[in-house]
Amino acid sequence: MAMVCKPLVVGAPRSGFSLLISVLHNLLARRSVVPPRSARERVLTRTIELAGFYMTQQFRATFARLGITRDLIFNGEFHILTGGPKWLNTANPRLACIRKYFGVRGRGDFLLVTSHPREVLEYDAVVHSHTAPRAWLEEAYYDSFQKFTSIRNPIGIINSACFSLNAMASQYIQMFLPGESEDYIRQRHGLYKLTDLEFFRGLVRFLKGYLDEYLSHHGRYTVMRWEELLTEPAKTITRLADALQIECSNREAHAIWKPLDHINLLRFHKHNFRKGKGIVGDWKNSLVNEHAEIFREYGFDQYMDALGYPPVPTLDPRSYTPYQKLVATYLRRGEKYTNVGDPDLFGFAFNKSNIDTSAFGFKAFPARKWTRVERSTLTDDAVVEAVSATAEQCCERVNALLSTVLDRPPENLAEARHCWSRLNAEWMPLMSELADPRGLALCGQPLVLDDSEVR
Amino acid sequence: MSATATIHPRFFTVTSPGLSATRWLSYAIASHPDVFVAHGKHALNAIHEGDFDVEKAVAHEESLTRGNDLLDLYLREPLEKVLQLYRKTKPEARAFGCVHSYTMDSLVRAARKPYTLDRICVWNLLRHPVNFIASHVSLVRSAEQHPPLYRQYVERVFAQALEAVPELFLIDCPDYREFLTFTVSCFGVANLVCDFVYPEVRHVKMEELTTRLDLLQSVCEDLTGLTYAKESLERFVRGGAINAHRSSGGERDPHAIVAGWAQWQQDIARVMIPEVVCSFLEEKGYDLSMLREMPPPVGDAKASLSPCLGDCMTALDPDHPLLRYKTQYRTSSLQTLLEEQFKLVRHQGRVYGVPRSLGITDFTHLSATERRQYEKQGRCVSAKSLGGLWKAIFHRLNPRPVARVNWRYTVGQWFPPQLLRFLLRVSGRGPKPLPPTEP
Numbered sequence: 001m002a003m004v005c006k007p008l009v010v011g012a013p014r015s016g017f018s019l020l021i022s023v024l025h026n027l028l029a030r031r032s033v034v035p036p037r038s039a040r041e042r043v044l045t046r047t048i049e050l051a052g053f054y055m056t057q058q059f060r061a062t063f064a065r066l067g068i069t070r071d072l073i074f075n076g077e078f079h080i081l082t083g084g085p086k087w088l089n090t091a092n093p094r095l096a097c098i099r100k101y102f103g104v105r106g107r108g109d110f111l112l113v114t115s116h117p118r119e120v121l122e123y124d125a126v127v128h129s130h131t132a133p134r135a136w137l138e139e140a141y142y143d144s145f146q147k148f149t150s151i152r153n154p155i156g157i158i159n160s161a162c163f164s165l166n167a168m169a170s171q172y173i174q175m176f177l178p179g180e181s182e183d184y185i186r187q188r189h190g191l192y193k194l195t196d197l198e199f200f201r202g203l204v205r206f207l208k209g210y211l212d213e214y215l216s217h218h219g220r221y222t223v224m225r226w227e228e229l230l231t232e233p234a235k236t237i238t239r240l241a242d243a244l245q246i247e248c249s250n251r252e253a254h255a256i257w258k259p260l261d262h263i264n265l266l267r268f269h270k271h272n273f274r275k276g277k278g279i280v281g282d283w284k285n286s287l288v289n290e291h292a293e294i295f296r297e298y299g300f301d302q303y304m305d306a307l308g309y310p311p312v313p314t315l316d317p318r319s320y321t322p323y324q325k326l327v328a329t330y331l332r333r334g335e336k337y338t339n340v341g342d343p344d345l346f347g348f349a350f351n352k353s354n355i356d357t358s359a360f361g362f363k364a365f366p367a368r369k370w371t372r373v374e375r376s377t378l379t380d381d382a383v384v385e386a387v388s389a390t391a392e393q394c395c396e397r398v399n400a401l402l403s404t405v406l407d408r409p410p411e412n413l414a415e416a417r418h419c420w421s422r423l424n425a426e427w428m429p430l431m432s433e434l435a436d437p438r439g440l441a442l443c444g445q446p447l448v449l450d451d452s453e454v455r
Numbered sequence: 456m457s458a459t460a461t462i463h464p465r466f467f468t469v470t471s472p473g474l475s476a477t478r479w480l481s482y483a484i485a486s487h488p489d490v491f492v493a494h495g496k497h498a499l500n501a502i503h504e505g506d507f508d509v510e511k512a513v514a515h516e517e518s519l520t521r522g523n524d525l526l527d528l529y530l531r532e533p534l535e536k537v538l539q540l541y542r543k544t545k546p547e548a549r550a551f552g553c554v555h556s557y558t559m560d561s562l563v564r565a566a567r568k569p570y571t572l573d574r575i576c577v578w579n580l581l582r583h584p585v586n587f588i589a590s591h592v593s594l595v596r597s598a599e600q601h602p603p604l605y606r607q608y609v610e611r612v613f614a615q616a617l618e619a620v621p622e623l624f625l626i627d628c629p630d631y632r633e634f635l636t637f638t639v640s641c642f643g644v645a646n647l648v649c650d651f652v653y654p655e656v657r658h659v660k661m662e663e664l665t666t667r668l669d670l671l672q673s674v675c676e677d678l679t680g681l682t683y684a685k686e687s688l689e690r691f692v693r694g695g696a697i698n699a700h701r702s703s704g705g706e707r708d709p710h711a712i713v714a715g716w717a718q719w720q721q722d723i724a725r726v727m728i729p730e731v732v733c734s735f736l737e738e739k740g741y742d743l744s745m746l747r748e749m750p751p752p753v754g755d756a757k758a759s760l761s762p763c764l765g766d767c768m769t770a771l772d773p774d775h776p777l778l779r780y781k782t783q784y785r786t787s788s789l790q791t792l793l794e795e796q797f798k799l800v801r802h803q804g805r806v807y808g809v810p811r812s813l814g815i816t817d818f819t820h821l822s823a824t825e826r827r828q829y830e831k832q833g834r835c836v837s838a839k840s841l842g843g844l845w846k847a848i849f850h851r852l853n854p855r856p857v858a859r860v861n862w863r864y865t866v867g868q869w870f871p872p873q874l875l876r877f878l879l880r881v882s883g884r885g886p887k888p889l890p891p892t893e894p
Contacts, residue, residue: 181778181781181782182782183781183782184621184624184765184781184782187621187622187624187625188625188763188765191625318730318734319730320730322620322622322726322727323622325725325726326622326625326626326722326725326726329721329722329725333718337625339625339627339761339762339763339766341763341765341766
């Protein structure tokens with residue numbers, strides 16, 4: 001088994017981020033060069049899995065106590081401890097922050113940020129984050145990581161964001177609108193996002209902030225250009241493999257690309273990929289000149305140049321598609337498109353993670369030791385407070401258990417077994433709090449430690 | 456096509472999607488005793504057995520009840536057979552043709568041989584799109600009283616419009632019936648794009664044809680190759696059109712018509728009427744400024760409270776069959792056509808249809824290899840004659856599905872059964888004579 005650097009991916013949302021992670025994952029898996037798990041990592045991984053289950057059940061129980069069961073929107077992507085957008089805590093980079101989305105049908109939604117030791121991010125073979133490209137470079141802990149980034153034409157990123165559905169919206173569609181046309185939902189939400197120029201500016205400002213930080217460290221990341229991956233997948237994948245010091249033939253690169261090509265890559269978030277899309281330059285079919293003007297207003301011509309894309313173009317209104325004509329009509333009238341359909345879905349689908357939210361008046365709650373609630377629209381603060389309290393208590397317990405492993409990491413097999421038995425003894429009473437018996441069953445499963453695999 | 460010599464029998468057609476004084480023009484052309492004219496999908500002898508003055512009173516109703524009598528004939532039979540039927544209907548005539556039985560696209564579709572298109576004299580009749588829409592809206596409303604015709608609009612035309620422009624589902628729909636009517640009418644204008652892809656078609660504006668005697672005379676003479684007396688045509692210009700689909704008090708000024716449209720109607724018109732259609736009609740001298748810069752709409756408040764079409768249809772019937780067009784990831788044929796406006800280039804005895812987007816105006820600087828390369832890449836089409844070019848463009852825009860290779864079927868097509876039996880017999884592989892049943 002070969003040794004390779006651990007990969008770390010930092011990229012803006014909708015820039016081909018998930019694709020890059022999947023390609024790297026497949027490169028590692030296909031060549032059997034997944035970094036071997038140390039005894040510490042094996043115990044840590046098991047702890048993270050149990051923690052994810054424990055916290056999910058605790059969240060569900062809290063909502064249930066407040067009478068929210070069938071109306072709870074909590075996508076499976078967030079059930080894992082590390083599931084959700086993540087970043088390093090700026091005040092204490094030894095901690096990683098993870099954002100989870102909660103929605104309640106008919107009542108709104110809120111985002112819960114939990115903090116855990118940053119080592120939990122290595123639960124994923126490819127550590128990844130949407131934010132702070134500088135912070136990852138500055139932290140000595142990540143010096144040994146091979147750093148990658150996904151780049152896409154910024155106009156395409158914003159266009160994609162206008163038609164994207166987040167995991168919470170996806171969950172709502174799966175639960176309550178299973179027969180509805182996905183494309184129709186995207187088109188009508190997109191029409192709102194493109195006709196509310198303040199919203200559009202919010203998306204542009206967020207991306208501008210990211211690019212400002214990224215471009216000052218441009219050369220320190222191995223770049224995967226989304227457009228190149230789509231048009232020349234094998235060449236791009238072999239280049240990424242070179243960066244990881246993995247041998248990958250043209251044929252193997254094709255084999256890696258085939259199962260990733262224009263499909264949804266996430267398990268529970270079934271709407272991450274927009275069917276029929278993933279077309280280079282498709283933004284020319286939906287954005288109009290008013291949007292191009294906003295890009296110029298925020299200095300995107302410079303970013304385009306720095307990233308190797310042509311400047312923001314002026315489109316010919318006579319070549320507008322029917323969709324663009326509709327957008328342009330509303331903009332000319334100075335109206336926002338408001339026929340967005342199901343108000344719950346519209347609320348859940350609001351881009352809360354990749355937008356500058358300062359102009360939207362969301363409610364934030366005071367930060368606690370391990371958790372913080374932000375961007376809430378939930379009508380009932382008591383629900384938010386209760387979930388926040390549960391999250392805080394869970395994080396306290398889980399982080400204490402994680403520290404047990406991290407502070408005195410097991411050095412060998414015997415120490416690992418001993419460490420796990422101590423942890424397991426602490427997990428048992430926690431799992432017995434849960435109504436779901438699977439928690440105890442999980443604790444009962446033995447931790448497989450193979451001598452040959454332990455470093 | 457562009458007939459200069461007078462050869463008889465002569466064939467002609469005036470292509471039009473209708474609502475362009477076509478009944479009136481049919482009577483004007485038929486005023487010559489040596490001409491046979493069929494109109495629309497009416498019975499073949501409808502014009503010759505009709506009376507212009509009487510029809511001015513009843514034609515509107517008749518067009519609704521009898522207007523599709525021969526729909527199947529024109530849809531299914533080749534142009535060659537239809538022309539033969541014309542000859543049989545009035546054998547003594549010297550010129551045979553039709554008005555509004557075909558659009559340009561359906562004419563090319565119907566012709567089996569390019570030669571037929573080369574031989575037929577074609578004029579295409581244009582009308583201001585806003586007036587066309589206004590007339591069409593009245594026609595569809597009237598059709599509500601005639602279920603078979605209305606069903607066509609609801610089940611076929613509206614479905615086609617939704618398939619071509621799924622953005623319609625996003626537009627406010629204060630009244631489903633009105634929405635359907637207006638959409639179907641705008642779709643008539645959108646579909647002009649299918650007619651305008653064919654180069655070198657001669658167009659005439661209805662507004663000029665119905666008011667200028669000299670123009671009417673020259674068009675009639677060009678179509679039939681016969682001489683028309685001005686005096687015989689004058690009564691038509693004086694009498695005016697027959698099918699007044701709109702009430703006599705209806706607004707005629709396109710600016711005023713558009714000013715009266717509600718916001719959702721303006722949205723439909725904007726989304727549906729392709730730029731290429733507008734540009735083409737402007738090139739022909741129409742003022743479309745009212746479509747380019749629509750005035751502030753009426754009825755805003757009502758529209759803003761309305762559901763969009765998608766929601767409106769779902770409320771009517773969650774399993775509405777037309778809702779399936781909400782999910783659409785492919786490019787519609789209409790969108791393909793928008794990108795394919797052909798320009799004619801003549802070179803070394805051949806005619807080439809070159810998409811305008813390529814910007815090629817002559818082939819003199821291209822070598823034969825480069826020309827062949829262009830054709831091979833599907834970037835242009837060529838033929839020996841204009842009729843051939845039209846057919847080539849038609850096939851380019853409507854690619855035939857690839858048939859599965861079926862040996863038996865292929866042989867059956869190549870060899871008619873009698874010829875096949877003969878070939879098998881002479882090659883000694885024919886059926887053996889039955890052995891005698893009696894020893």
